[in-house]
Amino acid sequence: MKTSLPDLYKMYEVDEVKLDNITFEVLKNAFITLVDQMSEQILRTCYSFVIYNRDFSCCLNDFKGDTVMQGSQDIAVHVGTLHYTAKSVLEYFGDEIYPGDVIALNDPYLGGTHFPDVRILKPIFHNGELIAITQTNGHWADVGGSVPGSFNVLAREHYAEGLRITPVKIWEKGQFRRDVADLIVNNMRVPQERMGDLKAQATATMVGEKYLQHLIEKYGLRTVLAAFKASQDYVERILRERIKTLPKGRWETEDYIDYDPAGEYDKPVRIRVEMEISNDRIHYDLTGSDPYVGTFLNGAFGSSFSAVIAGTKFFFPDIPLNSGFYRVVNATLPENTVVNAPWPLPVTGFCSGAYEKIMNSIIELWSHLIPDRAMACSFNLEYLLVGGWDKRPGYNRHFMWYDWMVGGYGGRNGLDGSNASAPLFGMGLSVQPLEGQERLNPVLTIKHDIIPDSGGPGKWRGGCGVEKGGIITAADRVLMSYMADRERIISWGIMGGLPSIKMGVKLISGDGEKWLGCYFSGIPLKTGDRFTRPSAGGGGYGDPLERDPKLVLEDVIDGYVTISRARKDYGVVIKAIDEELGHYEIDYEATEKERDFIRKNRLSWLKEDPEKVVELLKRGEIDELDAVRRYGVIIDSRTGKVLHKTTEVYRKLIFTKSAKYWKA
Numbered sequence: 042m043k044t045s046l047p048d049l050y051k052m053y054e055v056d057e058v059k060l061d062n063i064t065f066e067v068l069k070n071a072f073i074t075l076v077d078q079m080s081e082q083i084l085r086t087c088y089s090f091v092i093y094n095r096d097f098s099c100c101l102n103d104f105k106g107d108t109v110m111q112g113s114q115d116i117a118v119h120v121g122t123l124h125y126t127a128k129s130v131l132e133y134f135g136d137e138i139y140p141g142d143v144i145a146l147n148d149p150y151l152g153g154t155h156f157p158d159v160r161i162l163k164p165i166f167h168n169g170e171l172i173a174i175t176q177t178n179g180h181w182a183d184v185g186g187s188v189p190g191s192f193n194v195l196a197r198e199h200y201a202e203g204l205r206i207t208p209v210k211i212w213e214k215g216q217f218r219r220d221v222a223d224l225i226v227n228n229m230r231v232p233q234e235r236m237g238d239l240k241a242q243a244t245a246t247m248v249g250e251k252y253l254q255h256l257i258e259k260y261g262l263r264t265v266l267a268a269f270k271a272s273q274d275y276v277e278r279i280l281r282e283r284i285k286t287l288p289k290g291r292w293e294t295e296d297y298i299d300y301d302p303a304g305e306y307d308k309p310v311r312i313r314v315e316m317e318i319s320n321d322r323i324h325y326d327l328t329g330s331d332p333y334v335g336t337f338l339n340g341a342f343g344s345s346f347s348a349v350i351a352g353t354k355f356f357f358p359d360i361p362l363n364s365g366f367y368r369v370v371n372a373t374l375p376e377n378t379v380v381n382a383p384w385p386l387p388v389t390g391f392c393s394g395a396y397e398k399i400m401n402s403i404i405e406l407w408s409h410l411i412p413d414r415a416m417a418c419s420f421n422l423e424y425l426l427v428g429g430w431d432k433r434p435g436y437n438r439h440f441m442w443y444d445w446m447v448g449g450y451g452g453r454n455g456l457d458g459s460n461a462s463a464p465l466f467g468m469g470l471s472v473q474p475l476e477g478q479e480r481l482n483p484v485l486t487i488k489h490d491i492i493p494d495s496g497g498p499g500k501w502r503g504g505c506g507v508e509k510g511g512i513i514t515a516a517d518r519v520l521m522s523y524m525a526d527r528e529r530i531i532s533w534g535i536m537g538g539l540p541s542i543k544m545g546v547k548l549i550s551g552d553g554e555k556w557l558g559c560y561f562s563g564i565p566l567k568t569g570d571r572f573t574r575p576s577a578g579g580g581g582y583g584d585p586l587e588r589d590p591k592l593v594l595e596d597v598i599d600g601y602v603t604i605s606r607a608r609k610d611y612g613v614v615i616k617a618i619d620e621e622l623g624h625y626e627i628d629y630e631a632t633e634k635e636r637d638f639i640r641k642n643r644l645s646w647l648k649e650d651p652e653k654v655v656e657l658l659k660r661g662e663i664d665e666l667d668a669v670r671r672y673g674v675i676i677d678s679r680t681g682k683v684l685h686k687t688t689e690v691y692r693k694l695i696f697t698k699s700a701k702y703w704k705a
Contacts, residue, residue, distance in 0.1 A: 058267035068268035088237025121350030125152020141215030163246035175249030189428020276365030281321035303335030338394025339382035352403030417580035420448030423525030449504030449578030458504030498610035499538030499581020510573035538581025612636030
């Protein structure tokens with residue numbers, strides 16, 4: 042059903058409205074405040090601990106569905122998708138949208154991200170005309186499906202991932218449709234939380250409506266509409282002017298998902314990104330990316346476009362975000378590929394799969410053009426989900442422990458990467474308080490420490506990741522699922538920098554220790570079972586042999602780098618005088634010799650027979666980090682065997698992104 046709603050910009054001749062600079066600035070910033078007030082409403086009324094920790098976003102759309110403004114703290118993954126949601130609603134309902142309607146959907150095939158991201162929209166009317174839409178998007182901790190948390194690596198179609206909500210009215214002409222809301226939330230785990238989140242998001246859209254009506258009363262509808270349009274034109278204009286000052290041409294790079302769990306075990310999945318800057322526009326072409334995979338690591342169109350926008354926005358932090366940005370930045374996302382998978386393929390795990398690779402690739406490309414903001418690859422987003430029946434006294438209900446970890450950002454030009462930070466995917470996410478998690482769930486955190494040597498070595502070191510461990514207490518029917526990546530295509534460095542460490546989960550039970558890796562769903566747990574997993578650090582920026590030895594010494598004192606790896610990765614020889622007092626000294630003469638030794642041998646190390654590297658590892662002559670950082674060899678953590686195709690790909694990445702910048 043196509044909309045036949047009038048074009049209010051033409052009806053009210055807003056191009057003829059002369060907004061003075063002060064009024065424009067006041068209204069432009071008032072729109073940001075409007076969205077931020079919606080966010081504050083969600084924070085104070087949501088039921089889900091996931092949403093409380095800021096896995097949500099809000100925006101104001103105009104009557105066309107274009108984004109007038111997003112909030113100042115929205116997480117990165119939601120940018121670039123909310124206007125598609127609004128346009129889908131307008132397309133779906135057409136003229137059958139009325140004052141008092143509130144509409145829900147979570148459909149990734151209609152420009153959304155994935156099923157857990159549930160969008161609630163409220164069309165806003167003035168004098169009988171649809172003038173705007175307020176919209177909230179919250180990540181619900183569970184939306185049904187075959188495993189708690191709705192991340193199912195075993196899914197081959199979206200039906201196993203959770204409830205797909207096509208556009209549906211939850212309020213119709215002001216009347217709450219309890220039957221529809223109950224149908225939705227009762228097909229999800231912990232339905233009382235889901236209903237609470239739904240109402241919290243809906244109330245936030247009403248807060249936005251009230252604030253917008255106040256602006257209209259103060260300034261008049263025609264002026265507010267003119268500011269809608271001017272805000273988008275302003276973003277378009279300043280972005281185009283900024284682009285005009287940049288070099289023109291084409292640049293390309295590639296990154297890889299580790300492998301398709303439903304496909305070939307030793308075959309990384311390629312994502313290719315080409316960027317073209319011509320005059321005053323930016324175009325990305327992802328042609329050459331591999332065909333879609335059989336599991337949830339695919340991206341749909343909306344989520345991949347979001348990655349394009351988020352990666353670009355990283356280099357223009359001062360420019361507000363609305364649809365004016367999307368007029369300048371566009372993308373070719375070829376259909377039937379891993380970056381634009383069609384219905385009914387699973388797409389819920391796009392965030393640790395296609396999205397994260399697109400965003401890091403774009404940041405790498407821009408690092409060559411705007412070196413002041415350059416950054417190497419950051420750690421990969423990961424989610425660990427543990428759900429079941431809470432048997433603690435006074436609880437006796439379903440629980441959903443939904444956890445994400447902080448990790449390290451890539452090293453930057455002139456600065457080390459940030460330690461223990463929210464993922465690029467979700468900049469704006471909070472670190473979940475362990476005390477809150479433990480109160481709500483029968484999962485006790487037993488470890489949460491920064492990992493030494495996890496930051497990729499470089500002239501500027503990558504930020505460090507963390508290790509987090511937990512134990513199941515009083516619970517029954519517990520299942521664990523995990524979604525991450527970079528167990529094999531480990532976070533890489535640029536401009537000479539070296540990689541970080543691998544990611545994955547280890548389970549410790551009565552049967553001993555078992556490495557589960559980065560992709561699994563529905564692993565049964567029982568009381569007393571423990572698990573632990575690291576988050577990677579960021580890749581290094583610049584040649585680690587050019588890092589000031591005094592900075593390496595400081596890293597050793599701070600516990601970010603061990604003495605052993607200071608020598609192996611940086612060629613800096615440090616002696617411990619008194620470890621308890623943090624008293625260490627640099628042996629400058631030995632350092633000079635060690636750096637000369639590394640400089641002469643490192644290119645040949647990258648050509649060593651991988652099977653010989655495995656033998657060195659088995660004999661204890663090298664360790665696993667040596668295999669990755671010196672030899673570029675990727676070994677299967679389950680079997681101890683070389684992954685030859687993965688190693689070939691990874692060595693190529695190390696050479697093209699780093700080794701070619703090493704000085705002889």
